[in-house]
Amino acid sequence: MNRVNLLDFDLPGLVAFFESIGEKPFRARQVLQWLHQRGADDFEQMTDLAKSLRIRLPEVAEIRPPVLGHEQCSSDGTRKWLLEVGPNNRVETVFIPEDDRGTLCVSSQVGCALDCAFCSTGKQGFNRNLSAAEIIGQLWWANKALQRDPLHASGNKGERIISNVVLMGMGEPLLNFDNTVAAVSLMLDDHAYGLSRRRVTISTSGIVPAMDRLREKLPVALAVSLHAPNDALRDQLVPVNRKYPLKELMAACKRYVVDGPRDFITFEYVMLDGVNDQLEHVEQLLHLTRDISCKFNLIPFNPFPNSGFKRSPAERVRKFAYQLMDAGKVATTRKTRGDDIDAACGQLAGQVEDKSKRTQKFILERTVMAA
Numbered sequence: 001m002n003r004v005n006l007l008d009f010d011l012p013g014l015v016a017f018f019e020s021i022g023e024k025p026f027r028a029r030q031v032l033q034w035l036h037q038r039g040a041d042d043f044e045q046m047t048d049l050a051k052s053l054r055i056r057l058p059e060v061a062e063i064r065p066p067v068l069g070h071e072q073c074s075s076d077g078t079r080k081w082l083l084e085v086g087p088n089n090r091v092e093t094v095f096i097p098e099d100d101r102g103t104l105c106v107s108s109q110v111g112c113a114l115d116c117a118f119c120s121t122g123k124q125g126f127n128r129n130l131s132a133a134e135i136i137g138q139l140w141w142a143n144k145a146l147q148r149d150p151l152h153a154s155g156n157k158g159e160r161i162i163s164n165v166v167l168m169g170m171g172e173p174l175l176n177f178d179n180t181v182a183a184v185s186l187m188l189d190d191h192a193y194g195l196s197r198r199r200v201t202i203s204t205s206g207i208v209p210a211m212d213r214l215r216e217k218l219p220v221a222l223a224v225s226l227h228a229p230n231d232a233l234r235d236q237l238v239p240v241n242r243k244y245p246l247k248e249l250m251a252a253c254k255r256y257v258v259d260g261p262r263d264f265i266t267f268e269y270v271m272l273d274g275v276n277d278q279l280e281h282v283e284q285l286l287h288l289t290r291d292i293s294c295k296f297n298l299i300p301f302n303p304f305p306n307s308g309f310k311r312s313p314a315e316r317v318r319k320f321a322y323q324l325m326d327a328g329k330v331a332t333t334r335k336t337r338g339d340d341i342d343a344a345c346g347q348l349a350g351q352v353e354d355k356s357k358r359t360q361k362f363i364l365e366r367t368v369m370a371a
Contacts (some may be wrong), residue, residue, distance in 0.1 A: 003058075004060065005063070005064045006035060007065060008132045008182075010182050010186050011189055011191060011192075015180070021056075027053070031046065031049070032191040032192055032356055033192075035140070036136075036140065037191075037192065039143060039144045040289050041063050042063070043058055043061075045048075064139050066083035066091070066134055067083065068084070068141070069084045075115060077096075078095065079104070080093070081138075081145070085130060089110045091107040091138070091169065095142055095162070101163045101164050102164070106135060106168075106169050106179055107130065107138065108130055108170070108173040109126065109127075110128050110171070111126040111127070111171065112125075112126055112333045113125070114238070116205065116227075116239070117236060117238075117309070118237060120307075121171070123304075130171070130179060132186075135179060135183035136187070137148065138145075143162060165200050165201070166199070167200075167201065168169050168203040172205055173202050174204045174211065175207060180202070181214070181217060181218050184200055187200050188218075197219065197261035200221060201222070201223050202220055203222075203223040203224075204222070205225045205238055205240050206224060206225070206249045206252075208248050208249060208252045211252045211255075212255065213257075215255060215258075215260065216259075222253075222266070223262065223268055223297070224249070224268065225268045227269055227270050228281075229284035244253070246288060254292055256278075263293055264293075264294050265292060265293070266294070267294055267295070267297070268299060269297065271311065271320065272301050272302050272311075273311060273312045273316075274310075277316050277317070277320055282320060285324070289329070294329035294330075296321075296332070297331075297333075298317055298333045298334065299333075305308050305322075320331070325336065329359040
């Protein structure tokens with residue numbers, strides 16, 4: 001009999017599993033707490049389960065998180081883990097400590113099919129979706145690793161080390177919709193991690209039908225990778241724009257704000273020297289977003305070999321932000337973190353064998369949308 005990985009289940013799924021083996025539904029809540037609040041990796045640790053159940057569970061189930069392949073620590077405190085998720089499949093997870101929060105950046109796919117022009121991950125191609133266990137397993141793993149770290153373990157007792165989770169790592173989360181939602185459900189569940197919807201952010205390049213599904217099913221904070229103020233330029237930088245152009249994307253953003261946990265959408269905008277960082281682009285952005293409650297997160301480009309782009313000068317980024325703010329928009333500039341370990345935005349690439357065919361890169365999307 002094949003054993004199921006209990007990290008794959010949210011609470012309803014775990015209830016169904018225990019019912020299928022003749023156990024009471026309350027066992028699901030007990031096990032969920034052991035798995036995600038206490039980081040149990042062995043059934044014998046679950047001391048409030050009946051001995052007979054602890055003996056039986058290894059026959060039908062397992063706890064199988066991703067396996068650590070490599071760890072790097074940046075001079076600024078950022079930590080990056082390369083996690084093994086099967087033969088030739090590895091993803092990267094990044095923890096970013098701040099004075100007022102600890103943010104974990106989580107991957108949703110091995111590689112990425114969207115091939116954004118400025119993204120290192122996109123240049124390696126797409127291999128496969130991560131399972132729910134492989135997505136939530138990154139948070140499970142990071143929690144355990146940080147709790148063992150004397151630097152973090154010595155903090156205030158009961159204080160969260162990881163207070164925020166962003167699905168901004170490798171892959172497009174909304175092209176792995178069902179597994180992403182299952183994992184995010186665990187992040188929000190009080191029996192698991194108990195994060196608020198405002199502290200879990202999904203970043204998307206603009207998969208419009210999936211944005212609407214997320215709004216209806218599990219609205220959390222939303223960040224949209226915009227990067228261009230007009231269709232002609234965005235077609236080049238973010239090729240999915242050819243399928244879901246800006247008019248459709250802006251309409252979806254307006255719909256999302258109605259049900260989302262925040263009263264604004266965050267637009268991510270990577271600053272590319274001489275490409276999208278001119279005054280005319282500010283004016284186009286203001287016109288594009290005139291009817292949308294939003295904030296802009298300007299991201300200094302992180303160069304990688306053969307990218308063909310350069311980072312906008314700091315002064316131009318500053319002026320770009322001021323021009324947005326002068327027009328009444330909120331604009332922040334993201335600090336570059338983890339540059340020395342290639343952990344900054346757009347740099348996650350891991351070591352992934354590209355088995356995809358780029359001409360088929362939207363087949364997965366159509367499959368997910370039809371589900």
